Amino acid sequence: MSEVFGVLAAALALGTAELTAALAGRPEAGPLLAVGSAFIDLSPAWLKDFAVRAFGTADKPVLLLGLVTVLAVASAAVGTAAPRRPRLAIAALAGLAALAGAAALSRPGAGPVDVLPATVGAAGGTLALLYTHRRPRPGPESRITLGVPRHDRPIQPPAPAPGADRRALLTRGAALLGVAVLSGGAGRVITSARQTSADGRFLALPPPADPARPLPPEVGLNVPGLGPFTTPDNSFYRVDTALIVPRVPHQEWTLRVHGLVDRPIELTFADLLARPLTERDITLTCVSNEVGGPYAGNARWLGVDLAALLREAGVQAGADQILSRSVDGWSASTALESVLDGRDALLAVAMNGRPLPPAHGFPARMIVPGLYGYVSATKWVTDLKLTRFADEQAYWTRRGWAERAPIKTASRIEVPKPFAEVSAGSVTVAGTAWAQHRGVAAVEVRVDGGPWRQADLAASAGPDTWRQWRTTWQASPGQHRLEVRATDATGHTQPAERVPPIPDGATGWHTVLVTVT
Ligand SMILES: Nc1nc2c(c(=O)[nH]1)N[C@H]1C(S)=C(S)[C@@H](COP(=O)(O)O)O[C@H]1N2
Numbered sequence: 001m002s003e004v005f006g007v008l009a010a011a012l013a014l015g016t017a018e019l020t021a022a023l024a025g026r027p028e029a030g031p032l033l034a035v036g037s038a039f040i041d042l043s044p045a046w047l048k049d050f051a052v053r054a055f056g057t058a059d060k061p062v063l064l065l066g067l068v069t070v071l072a073v074a075s076a077a078v079g080t081a082a083p084r085r086p087r088l089a090i091a092a093l094a095g096l097a098a099l100a101g102a103a104a105l106s107r108p109g110a111g112p113v114d115v116l117p118a119t120v121g122a123a124g125g126t127l128a129l130l131y132t133h134r135r136p137r138p139g140p141e142s143r144i145t146l147g148v149p150r151h152d153r154p155i156q157p158p159a160p161a162p163g164a165d166r167r168a169l170l171t172r173g174a175a176l177l178g179v180a181v182l183s184g185g186a187g188r189v190i191t192s193a194r195q196t197s198a199d200g201r202f203l204a205l206p207p208p209a210d211p212a213r214p215l216p217p218e219v220g221l222n223v224p225g226l227g228p229f230t231t232p233d234n235s236f237y238r239v240d241t242a243l244i245v246p247r248v249p250h251q252e253w254t255l256r257v258h259g260l261v262d263r264p265i266e267l268t269f270a271d272l273l274a275r276p277l278t279e280r281d282i283t284l285t286c287v288s289n290e291v292g293g294p295y296a297g298n299a300r301w302l303g304v305d306l307a308a309l310l311r312e313a314g315v316q317a318g319a320d321q322i323l324s325r326s327v328d329g330w331s332a333s334t335a336l337e338s339v340l341d342g343r344d345a346l347l348a349v350a351m352n353g354r355p356l357p358p359a360h361g362f363p364a365r366m367i368v369p370g371l372y373g374y375v376s377a378t379k380w381v382t383d384l385k386l387t388r389f390a391d392e393q394a395y396w397t398r399r400g401w402a403e404r405a406p407i408k409t410a411s412r413i414e415v416p417k418p419f420a421e422v423s424a425g426s427v428t429v430a431g432t433a434w435a436q437h438r439g440v441a442a443v444e445v446r447v448d449g450g451p452w453r454q455a456d457l458a459a460s461a462g463p464d465t466w467r468q469w470r471t472t473w474q475a476s477p478g479q480h481r482l483e484v485r486a487t488d489a490t491g492h493t494q495p496a497e498r499v500p501p502i503p504d505g506a507t508g509w510h511t512v513l514v515t516v517t
């Protein structure tokens with residue numbers, strides 16, 4: 001029974017701490033998010049790679065669930081110790097709270113208020129432990145009378161009925177659970193209400209001064225099972241280290257351009273929108289994408305010309321890196337020469353015709369065609385520092401990933417799906433290929449290691465977007481192996497050699513096994 005009370009006391013501590021964080025307007029300082037975020041930043045690269053591979057976009061819920069499980073086990077132990085060693089139990093609780101407080105303080109942008117949630121939680125948890133481990137129902141002889149004894153009552157109360165102890169414990173348990181759930185729930189409601197009001201989804205943005213070329217209708221092949229050419233926001237992959245989506249009110253947002261520049265610049269969101277905006281279709285890809293994987297998406301971005309902004313600031317000789325930072329302390333190293341070579345590098349404010357969704361970087365993010373996201377696509381960006389690769393390293397570079405990472409030529413089979421059963425005869429094989437900023441020149445497919453055959457390419461929307469392809473295969477019954485490879489406009493063909501994503505992107509041919517009946 002005591003372990004249950006340990007868990008309930010911890011739940012109450014957590015609930016009151018989360019409520020405090022919400023009331024303080026610092027949800028990221030709540031114990032779960034603070035410890036979870038610190039864990040993400042401290043965990044070694046192999047563990048992160050494993051998490052992304054094993055859980056994909058569910059890696060964050062899995063981490064939170066793991067934390068809650070660890071906390072439940074620890075607090076059950078604290079609860080078991082509590083009746084005999086109350087001081088030890090309270091010390092253990094204080095230790096957990098200190099950990100949460102330290103984690104909250106270690107986060108970027110943390111201030112002294114961020115220790116409040118852990119402090120309130122520790123106090124709540126201690127009270128809860130004392131409350132449950134007070135002797136359940138003191139006998140009359142040990143009753144401590146508080147206040148004035150009431151003599152109109154019988155001096156000897158009736159002996160407790162059998163089961164009364166149990167009932168008292170249950171009542172206390174229910175009370176703790178109630179406070180835990182109510183405080184935790186109230187915290188969530190407050191935080192989500194605040195977040196919705198900081199959301200800029202309904203801001204009206206100025207039209208582009210330099211609009212994207214209209215998409216030729218033939219960029220999308222009408223093959224069932226093949227995704228659309230333009231990825232809708234809600235199915236666009238999301239990769240970042242943020243346990244909670246940073247909510248940045250656009251009225252408070254600023255961007256600093258500094259470092260090796262002649263004239264440092266500070267811009268507000270209104271300043272950004274006052275500049276001429278460029279609109280482009282650009283395919284974004286994550287370096288963690290395995291061969292054939294899902295971490296690529298194509299959107300129509302609207303934003304400020306990043307190269308023009310840097311030229312205004314006057315980049316000094318010697319700078320070779322743009323070190324961009326986000327509001328949550330993440331950073332990316334972007335090769336300056338790539339941004340200045342004439343490609344459409346953007347400080348984007350909109351995606352697919354609307355302000356950026358919070359999860360994709362509202363109010364502003366970087367987009368640089370041809371570079372993997374981790375070296376170019378900083379979301380919630382607030383700081384651009386012109387520096388040197390020799391002097392400063394970014395978040396992932398410090399964890400073993402390459403400092404420069406152009407996107408490798410890639411192709412994948414989306415139809416048929418792996419291990420699909422198809423009927424013999426004409427089978428459509430289709431998919432996507434990308435080689436951003438070079439362009440896809442050809443896609444070839446082969447069956448069971450036979451000769452490579454050219455697939456038909458959909459219309460191109462330019463070198464910075466992916467390209468759909470399809471071909472027809474005369475399938476005979478049995479098991480078959482389909483493989484695909486693309487050649488980019490520089491004449492480079494995807495190599496057969498399989499290399500893992502770390503340090504600068506996977507290579508190898510996507511292979512799909514199918515059964516023909
Ligand atoms: N602030 C911030 N920006 C970030 C990241 C991050 O972890 N934090 N991840 C980058 C990575 S690795 C990729 S692939 C892209 C993904 O952008 P998306 O989530 O909009 O698809 O964002 C980049 N921008």
Ligand SMILES: [Mo]
Nearest residue numbers: 286287373374
């Ligand atoms: Mo990425």
